[in-house]
Structures are given as C-alpha cells and as structure tokens.
Amino acid sequence: MKYFPLIWATLWRKKTRTIFTLLSVVIAFLLFGVLETIDYAFANPSSGITGADKLITTNKYSITLPLHFADAQQIRSVPGVAEVTWITWFGGYYQESKNFVFALPVDTDTYFNVHKNEFVVSDGQMQAYRNTRTGALVNVALMKKFGWKVGDKVPLHSTIWTQKKDGSLDWTFDIIGSYDVKDPTQAGAQASNFLFHYELFDEGRSYGKGQVHWFEERVGDPSQASAISNRIDALFANSPNETKTQPADDFTMAFVKQFGDIGFVLRAILGAVFFALLFLTGNTMMQSVRERIPELAVLKTLGFGDGKVLGLVLAESLLLCAIAAAIGLALSFAALPIIKMGLQGVQLSPKALIPGIGAAVLLALIVGMPPALRAMRLNIVDALADKR
C-alpha cells in the first residue's frame, strides 16, 4: 500500500493518454455490463408464473392446438396436484395492435387457488369482482400505462375470438379492481395482465366452446414436479389431445430460446469489443513503460528487486482497469432502468455485473504482463544508458 502514491503518479504521467485509455476501457465495461445484464435476463427469464411449485400443461404438438377445459377434472385427480386452472389465449389489444394486453379469461376459484397469496388485492374489490359478470381485475402497472381507473368500461379487441351475439371481436369489460404482484421478480412479466371471467368468455364466444390453451397446476411438493408431470401426460397419452406438462420456468425458457441464440450474439459483440480493447490498453501500457525505462532503471539501482518492479507495473495496469471497470459498470447499472423500458417483461438483475470484475482483473493481467515482464528483465546498465 505504501507504493500507492508512486503507482498513482506514474499512472498520470501522461494525463491525456491515461484519460483517453481510461475512457475507452470505461466504454467497454459499460457495454459489458449492459450486454451481460441482457444475456442474464434472457438466460433467466421470469415466467410470469411464480414459484417452483407451478406446472404448465399444453398440447404436446403445439400450444396453439386446443385442449378441453373438462380435462381439468382428470388432472385434479392426479396425486400430488393441489389445484389446477385453465386458460385460453385471448390475443387482446387495446385500441391499437401495438397496445398489447395480456388478457386472460380465468376461472376465479381455481385461478386464485393455484396462485395463492401471489397477488395484493383488497377483499372488497375481490368480492366485487366475483359478483360482476363483466368485471375485470387489472394489474396496477397496466392501469397506469393506459390511465385506467376502477369503474372504467374498457373495450379490448381480441384477434381470435368473435362474440356469439354480434360476431364482433370487441369485448367490453368493467374494471372492478386492480391488483399488484407480490413477487418483485415477476412484476415485470405480469405487467400487462388483465384478468376476467372465463364463464363470460366461454358463453360469449361464437365457437370453440370449452377449448382452452393451457392448464396451470400447483403441486404440493415441488421435488415431485417431474413425476407429477409424467402422471398428467400419461392420462392423455394416445388420445387426440396428448399433453406436455413441464415446470413453468422450463416452459418459459423454451419459449425464450425460440428467439434464437441471443447469448451467442451478445458474446460475439463483447468478444470484438475486448479484442480491440486488449490492443488499445496493451499499447498504452507498453508505451508508458518504454518511456520510463531510465526511471525504472533508477528504481532498480535504488534496490527495488525484479519482482517488485514487475509488481509495480502490474499494479499500474490493474489500477487503470479497476478504475475504468468501476466507472463503466456503475454507468451500466445506472442504465438498467432504460434497458428495462426496452425489454418489457424481462427481469434484469445486477448479479450479471459480477463477471465484470473478473473481466477487469483478467484484462489488467493480460495487458500488464508483457510490459511488466519487460520492466522486470531490464538490465540496469543498459537501461540507464538508454539502450532500448
């Protein structure tokens, strides 16, 4: 530690050069932080369905092929299944197709039993929702997005379901209450949720009565999830509607993977960034040592050992990278809210920034090592004579 002033002084020997190098490294770590965070978000997507005790059952061959709501009776009888509920894809939007609304017709009793204690909703609003056929319970984030208030009548356009009464795709609901999601890691994924009564939907649709797209199950013991999944699928084996049951998180993961190998793209970009950076910082360090050869020789003359000189140069490189990495990662952390706006429904975690520290140390060692070795091997007589 007593050498810190010496290292600090040599680092700022040429101010402009150090500042420019520092800024390039800062930029690289800003990108590193941002891309790692996005990668982490895609590698650990939140399902919008809380908990390891949740399973999803879909049609084995395609989620777009329907199952029948009555199958819930059979699924419920499977040992280990605590509750099951059924959901139909509504494909809704509000006014314009870009205003996507994750509208779900749900069976009130079973839905809120599968998702027990996951929502914050006042008892009064819950009771009012149960008593209102055309009622809807809306996520607070969605209420805010469209400026809806409790008591509003809102029309949602379904891209799939026509109404029996007039063949229209526009369905109107009364917002009876709003709810919040307890688990903060799921809040993003559920931010567009809009719940309404399955009974109203099923009676109102002009075709496909009883058809649902997936079942959500809560199991008593999450460690039994795969055994229970197999039991559910066995029920429907060799029927026209074979099923595929899996933990909710696996289901989401498979869906996210459909977008492609995003991790590969991000890592390729980071590879290019750091390759360029190695050259840049390495060149700076090399130059800085080259200019200081007589000084280093003086240090050696004063009795600094080879190891100590090596350590000094490495420490300088480490200091440069550490300062830059800290600034860059701090900036990327500050940018998290901006990324969140662009990546709705994806949960970002600062955990992704941890590898940044490792990258900084690695970078410092790689770029610092050649000049440090050179400094270590300096022959005092030659160096003092400035024979490079």
Next chain:
Amino acid sequence: MFKQLFAVIGMSLQTLPQRLGASSVIVIGIAGVVAVLVSVLAMGAGFRHTLADTGRPDRVIILRGGSDVELNSNLTRTDVSIISNAPGLAKDSNGKAVLSSELVTVVNVPKRDTGTDANVTLRGVGLKLTEVRPELEVVSGRMFHPAVRELIAGVGAARQFRGLGIGSRVHLRNADWTVVGTFTSNGDVHESELLADVDTVGSSIERSGYSSAVGLLTSPAEFSRFKDALTTDPQLKVDVQREPDYYAAQSKQLTQIINVVGTTVAIIMAIGAMFGALNSMYSAVAARGLEIATLRAIGFGALPVLLSVMIEALLLALIGGIIGASLAWLFFNGHSVSTLGGAFAQVVFELTVTPTLIATGVVWACVIGLLGGLFPALRAARLPVAEALRAA
C-alpha cells in the same frame, strides 16, 4: 500548397511503419466497430429481405377482419366460396378461380442449435397451390399427395430444424406425417414452413374452416375492385391485403428492434474507438514532433501539416473499416438463422451483408477516423516550432 501537402503526407506515411503499434490500435478498434455494426444490421436486413421477398403485388391474402395474422384468422367454407366469385381473380382454363384456401397451424419441431422445441408453421394449402404460387419448386423428393398424411418442407426449415429430412416423420395429434420432399420458394418466408393438403390438415386438427385465402389477380391494378367487392359484401367480414403489404407489416417490428439495438451498441463502441484513435494520433504527433517542427521551420504551412495528420487517421480508419466489413461479410454473409417472427412462428433467414451495409460501415469508419484525427491534427499544426526543436 499541394506540393507541400503531398510531401508531408508522403513523409507521414513513410514513417508509419515505425508507429505500427499505435496505428494498429486505430485499425483494430475501428474494424471491431464496423464488424459489429455490419453483422448486426445484416441480421435486420436478412430478416426484412425474407419477408419483403414474400408475395407479389398481384397476389392477395384474405383474413377474417381484425385478425392481424393467419394463425388467429378463421374463414368458413361459405366465406371462401363467396371470395372465389369476386371480380378480378385470375381464372384457370376451366374457369375456376386461382385461389388457395389455407389453414395455418404451428407444430413443435426441435431447433438444431438449441435443441428446444420451436413453433414451425404447418400450412395446409389448396389444390390450386402451384397456380397460385408458381415460384414454388420441389427441389428434392416429390410433391405431397392430397388425402394422405404427407408434407413437404421448405429448405430453410429443413436446414434449421431437426427431423425434416425426406422420409422423416412429423407427429401431429395422434398421427404421423411423412416428409416426402423439400421445396424452394424464391427465398421467401414460406421456405421456413411445412406444406400439406389443407383438408387433411383440417381433419387432423379438427377444424372445418380455413385461416386464410390466397388468390391471384388478373393484374395488380384489379386490387381495389377486388377488395371493394369483398369489403362491401354484407355477408363477409374480411380484411383484404396485397401479399407484400401483409408480410412487410410482420417484419417491421423486429427489424426496427434489431436496427436500434445494433446502432446503439455500435455508437457506444464507436465512442470507445474514437478515444483509441485520439490516443494513437496524439502519440503519432508527439513522435513526429521533431519532424513537424523541422518542416515548419523550413517554410511548410500549418495547413498541410494539419491535413497530413487528418489524412493519416482517415487512411488508417478506412483500412479498419474495410477489414471490419470484410470480416462481417466473410463470417456472416449467408449465415442461416431463425427467430420467432411476427406471426408466432419461426422465420428462417440468412444474414445479408448488402453493399449498402458495407458502405455504411466504411462511412462510420471514416467519421470515427476524422473525429479521432481532428484534435491531434490541430495540435500538430499549432506546435510551437522553436520549443519543439529545442526539446529534441
């Protein structure tokens, strides 16, 4: 003035090899920026091309009103028979409308790269398929037969997904479908799909209606007559679109995302590369301090010195830009990938490094080089001659 300029540039370029380390920083830094920029934009361009190349202006797609995409749409048999009588549709030699009623569903097929299931479109097509889509060509195996569970796979789908070779079986509901051939379709989005007989698909997924109807008009100009006839028919509630418009709408969102993300990342990288260039050019100016001072002392003007530094930076940037664009082209042009498209199904496309993208990359390189060279060049031009000579 020009004589001076050329002399100074000649000198600065001759001494360039001595400053190889610092110069390569500019080249490599800028090559990195341009390679990333061009590769990412090539992704957007490839995706857009695949969808933009789908369809022709004299072909129309009819969906139930308000459905947005085929997967959500639903037309009854009556709807289709009304549509087939609308004016403007091309007729075959027997006087029947060149119209294919289609039924779209998605099947889970594992992706080769991730091994996880992906949504692949299975499109049931009518008997008039080859007349409606003359660009479709079976390149291996044979066409599917109607009324049996056979399908043909697009070459893009066969490449990106497992188990779509000729003779393989695709399981759907409680039946196996045999892949009997592969087809090309002008590189458009249908090459990402599986095609089979519409009624066989319908009976398999227990749907009696259709998703869409695709018809050929006698000429592109007939579109409004055809559309008006359908949209004013009180028996129908349909959306009529020219095929290119329908597919272009599906590429818009993703292309936009790719372009915004790619440009943002490239801008950030470019700033980093610019700092690197500044650094290198400042040290180049410092290394050439004596030389520059001598030139100024014997009567060379400030402008040629300034320009020579700028031109050196620009030249290095240009080399970097060309290397970056070439790397992007070499590694990624024609690279086939797939993603979830706007219609909830996989779209297979190739990264396309177009000449425009290469030009964009080189322009970026030059801008970075100019910005990185400007301040060092100003310093070089303002170098106090006497001091510089004395310091040496």
